[in-house]
Amino acid sequence: MTAASPAAGDRFLLDRRDFSAFLTSIRTAGYRIVGPTVRDGAIVYGDIQAESDLPIGWTERQDAGRYRLERRSDQALFGYVVGPHSWKKYLFPSHERLWTATRDGPTFAVISEPSDPTPLAFLGVRACELAALKITDKVFMGGIPDPSYSARRTRVLRVAVQCGQAGGTCFCVSMGTGPGVTSDYDLSLTEILTEGRHEFLVAVGTEAGGSVLRSVPLRPPTDEADRTVTAIVAHTASSMGRSMDPTGLRDLLLSNPDHPRWERVAKRCLSCTNCTMACPTCFCHTTEEVPSLDAEKTERWRRWDSCFNLEFTKLHATPVRASSSSRYRQWLTHKLGSWHDQFGTSGCVGCGRCITWCPVAIDITEEVAALRVPPPAPTPGGGH
Amino acid sequence: MASDVPSPSPAPSSHPLAPAPYFVRRQTAETGDTNTLVLAPMDGGPVPPALPGQFNMLYVFGVGEAAISLSGDPTDSTQVVHTVRNAGRITAALAQLPPGKAVGVRGPYGRGWPVDAAAGRDVVLMAGGLGLPPLRPVLYHFLSHRAQYGRIEVVYGARTPKDLVYYDQIQEWRQRSDLRFQVTVDAADRSWYGDVGLVTARIPDVRFEPGNTIAFLCGPEIMMKYAARDLEARGIPRSSIWISMERNMKCAVGICGHCQFGPEFVCRDGPVFRYDVVRDWLAAREI
Amino acid sequence: MSGDPHGRPEPEAPLRVADHPFFIGLDPQLTREASRLAKERRFDTGEMLVRDGDPAHWFYLVFHGKVALEVATAEKPHLTIQTVGPGEVLGWSWLVPPYLWRFDARALKPTQVLAIDGTEFRQTLANHPEQGYRFLVRLLPILAQRLENTQIQLLDIHGL
Numbered sequence: 039m040t041a042a043s044p045a046a047g048d049r050f051l052l053d054r055r056d057f058s059a060f061l062t063s064i065r066t067a068g069y070r071i072v073g074p075t076v077r078d079g080a081i082v083y084g085d086i087q088a089e090s091d092l093p094i095g096w097t098e099r100q101d102a103g104r105y106r107l108e109r110r111s112d113q114a115l116f117g118y119v120v121g122p123h124s125w126k127k128y129l130f131p132s133h134e135r136l137w138t139a140t141r142d143g144p145t146f147a148v149i150s151e152p153s154d155p156t157p158l159a160f161l162g163v164r165a166c167e168l169a170a171l172k173i174t175d176k177v178f179m180g181g182i183p184d185p186s187y188s189a190r191r192t193r194v195l196r197v198a199v200q201c202g203q204a205g206g207t208c209f210c211v212s213m214g215t216g217p218g219v220t221s222d223y224d225l226s227l228t229e230i231l232t233e234g235r236h237e238f239l240v241a242v243g244t245e246a247g248g249s250v251l252r253s254v255p256l257r258p259p260t261d262e263a264d265r266t267v268t269a270i271v272a273h274t275a276s277s278m279g280r281s282m283d284p285t286g287l288r289d290l291l292l293s294n295p296d297h298p299r300w301e302r303v304a305k306r307c308l309s310c311t312n313c314t315m316a317c318p319t320c321f322c323h324t325t326e327e328v329p330s331l332d333a334e335k336t337e338r339w340r341r342w343d344s345c346f347n348l349e350f351t352k353l354h355a356t357p358v359r360a361s362s363s364s365r366y367r368q369w370l371t372h373k374l375g376s377w378h379d380q381f382g383t384s385g386c387v388g389c390g391r392c393i394t395w396c397p398v399a400i401d402i403t404e405e406v407a408a409l410r411v412p413p414p415a416p417t418p419g420g421g422h
Numbered sequence: 423m424a425s426d427v428p429s430p431s432p433a434p435s436s437h438p439l440a441p442a443p444y445f446v447r448r449q450t451a452e453t454g455d456t457n458t459l460v461l462a463p464m465d466g467g468p469v470p471p472a473l474p475g476q477f478n479m480l481y482v483f484g485v486g487e488a489a490i491s492l493s494g495d496p497t498d499s500t501q502v503v504h505t506v507r508n509a510g511r512i513t514a515a516l517a518q519l520p521p522g523k524a525v526g527v528r529g530p531y532g533r534g535w536p537v538d539a540a541a542g543r544d545v546v547l548m549a550g551g552l553g554l555p556p557l558r559p560v561l562y563h564f565l566s567h568r569a570q571y572g573r574i575e576v577v578y579g580a581r582t583p584k585d586l587v588y589y590d591q592i593q594e595w596r597q598r599s600d601l602r603f604q605v606t607v608d609a610a611d612r613s614w615y616g617d618v619g620l621v622t623a624r625i626p627d628v629r630f631e632p633g634n635t636i637a638f639l640c641g642p643e644i645m646m647k648y649a650a651r652d653l654e655a656r657g658i659p660r661s662s663i664w665i666s667m668e669r670n671m672k673c674a675v676g677i678c679g680h681c682q683f684g685p686e687f688v689c690r691d692g693p694v695f696r697y698d699v700v701r702d703w704l705a706a707r708e709i
Numbered sequence: 710m711s712g713d714p715h716g717r718p719e720p721e722a723p724l725r726v727a728d729h730p731f732f733i734g735l736d737p738q739l740t741r742e743a744s745r746l747a748k749e750r751r752f753d754t755g756e757m758l759v760r761d762g763d764p765a766h767w768f769y770l771v772f773h774g775k776v777a778l779e780v781a782t783a784e785k786p787h788l789t790i791q792t793v794g795p796g797e798v799l800g801w802s803w804l805v806p807p808y809l810w811r812f813d814a815r816a817l818k819p820t821q822v823l824a825i826d827g828t829e830f831r832q833t834l835a836n837h838p839e840q841g842y843r844f845l846v847r848l849l850p851i852l853a854q855r856l857e858n859t860q861i862q863l864l865d866i867h868g869l
Contacts, residue, residue: 136437136439136440137437137439137440139440139483139526141483144445144464144522144523144524145443145445145464145524146443146483146524146526147443148436148437148440148441150436150437150440151437177677178677181675181676181677181690182438182675184438184677185437185438292684292685295706295707295709296706321677321679322678322679322680323672323673323677323678323679324672324678324680325486325487325672325673325678327484327485327486327487329483329484329485333483333484336483336484338439338440343678343679343680345679345682350670350680351669351670351680352670353668353669353670354509354510355509355510358669358670358708358709359708359709360708361708364707364708364709368682368709372682375685376682376684376685379685380676380685380687
């Protein structure tokens with residue numbers, strides 16, 4: 039390698055045996071690496087100290103309401119899809135102090151929560167998750183930038199991974215977000231695992247991405263590697279576990295608040311909020327005031343909330359959305375419909391988490407298909 | 423290498439969602455459960471400029487925040503005025519604050535009444551219950567620029583005579599010849615000689631030129647829905663009717679998700695909406 | 710909030726059924742018949758027009774003033790539930806068996822009405838079914854509006 043950093047657009051091959059050097063290089067650049075690791079029977083995101091923290095040789099089987107880890111026949115590092123966590127937990131933590139106020143004579147003084155200055159490297163960001171990051175960026179940084187989100191977000195290094203396989207609930211192809219990583223990354227990896235070969239094609243997306251490669255042993259890319267990567271992405275794209283027609287979804291949802299399907303899905307929905315917690319773009323939160331016992335100090339906390347909670351819409355002691363059907367309708371109509379009005383994009387990236395982690399296997403793609411069937415017209419003279 | 427990583431920026435000195443310290447200058451009872459608070463900045467500085475119809479987040483130390491409409495004179499830069507119904511933990515705490523005590527204020531937030539669009543037109547203001555306080559700033563505005571507007575008709579309805587806010591001020595307004603201020607209550611005892619009936623029942627008696635009138639409605643949703651329908655029936659187009667919505671609010675800046683009403687964030691896109699924009703959502707249930 | 714700052718002086722001209730908004734546009738024959746059955750009446754502030762339970766022989770076309778409709782409850786012997794003003798009609802009990810008033814009506818200010826003999830007018834409507842039908846069609850939207858207002862009041866909207 040020359041002294042100059044690899045530039046955006048550069049591509050290299052990284053041998054599997056040099057992956058540790060790659061991690062070290064990222065860490066040496068000052069980043070705290072967070073990425074996939076096996077915990078409690080799932081692949082979740084946590085701190086990566088060494089490559090042995092990665093889910094080497096693991097994959098998962100996903101379906102509506104089902105998730106099981108399984109051993110792979112190989113030693114792939116990124117041979118899984120997505121688990122219950124998403125990157126939002128780092129940028130928008132589930133529980134976070136915003137500020138602290140102390141009494142000061144007749145008045146009070148507010149001190150903002152300082153942000154942790156350590157930049158984060160997200161290792162293994164999938165294409166759908168890059169799309170989700172862009173969406174939460176619009177939410178938290180589109181207007182008045184949220185200080186804690188933007189302080190962390192502007193320092194994140196996105197090490198993306200192109201998916202080598204599709205999960206049982208994946209539908210990123212339908213949502214146009216994957217599986218290929220085409221933009222919005224600092225580095226993009228594709229894991230090549232063929233007989234006798236285990237390596238990564240590395241694409242540099244930004245200067246920040248290139249700079250962490252400076253001390254990593256790299257080889258120039260080969261045509262064969264390029265062809266293999268193209269085939270990998272094509273294979274993943276053709277094996278999506280789910281599909282959903284996104285055409286006209288906004289209008290469909292906004293014009294169907296009375297569709298009978300809402301009542302049907304509400305009979306199954308437990309309002310457990312799992313879908314909103316697992317969703318990489320759901321951003322709703324509430325605030326909590328936590329005073330000290332002597333009432334001299336008080337803290338303002340932010341906590342993930344969900345539109346499935348009855349308290350969420352409470353107005354004058356009464357929830358506006360009291361029925362389960364109205365809450366499911368709100369979630370889906372927002373996610374796939376009014377999100378377009380608010381942020382110029384769908385709120386769904388096709389990651390399938392809401393399907394997998396729903397305890398009663400409600401499937402967003404199935405619900406959308408059902409909502410596309412026009413409700414029966416009222417019978418003239420019938421009913422009431 | 424380290425220089426390639428953006429250096430950590432120091433924590434901002436003040437969080438955009440942190441309240442500024444104000445103190446209670448005055449607190450007066452309007453009705454049995456509703457008080458008007460006059461608040462001024464602790465540091466003696468001016469209050470941020472606000473438009474009629476906007477709201478503040480009021481904060482009680484150690485208790486929490488509530489969204490409350492501004493209800494004072496919008497040109498007064500020395501203080502803010504809020505009329506608050508004691509209806510929950512935070513508003514109850516606000517109601518108990520004596521003069522001198524600290525209150526946190528952040529805001530103003532949201533879109534207010536389109537006073538500029540009212541220029542040269544007849545104006546109808548309809549308020550139900552605690553819908554009068556958010557309309558009072560707009561009335562101050564109209565009266566201080568009286569020549570710019572045509573007729574000004576106000577209809578204010580409350581549950582009973584005891585539930586009327588701004589009682590003395592309404593007496594004064596009713597004496598004015600450049601303003602017609604009707605009051606009606608849902609029910610009354612024999613000490614009341616005014617009208618009894620819904621605010622909507624007064625609409626046939628409101629005077630305006632339908633093609634050149636703007637109407638601002640504030641009150642319970644069902645009242646605004648029926649009032650808008652009846653004003654429409656009298657010839658005011660939907661696009662000239664504006665309503666002020668209320669929803670659960672936490673952040674007031676469109677990121678917490680609580681106040682969504684169809685595609686709108688009530689805190690950011692409202693609370694004042696043009697009726698034709700939100701009419702379908704008002705008609706649907708549990709939006 | 711008592712009194713009407715926009716109160717108009719009471720005119721001295723005789724009241725005419727044909728001038729009342731309710732009768733404007735109705736069949737002239739019906740208007741003539743109502744005029745024949747009409748008596749001009751004045752009520753001072755506080756005077757009762759109608760008492761709950763009394764036979765409902767009359768209905769009133771209000772021209773000037775204001776009338777409170779009161780109901781009695783255990784806690785509140787005089788709860789005003791509606792006021793009726795100029796241009797409005799007071800009383801439907803003459804059309805509905807057993808033809809008894811269901812509320813008290815009391816003048817809140819000096820009030821001028823035309824009282825129409827409902828017992829006779831009922832017979833007129835029955836004798837002229839086509840005109841009677843038109844009269845009821847005129848009446849029905851007002852009753853529907855009253856019903857809607859009552860429904861909204863039941864929701865106690867301002868108590869939210």
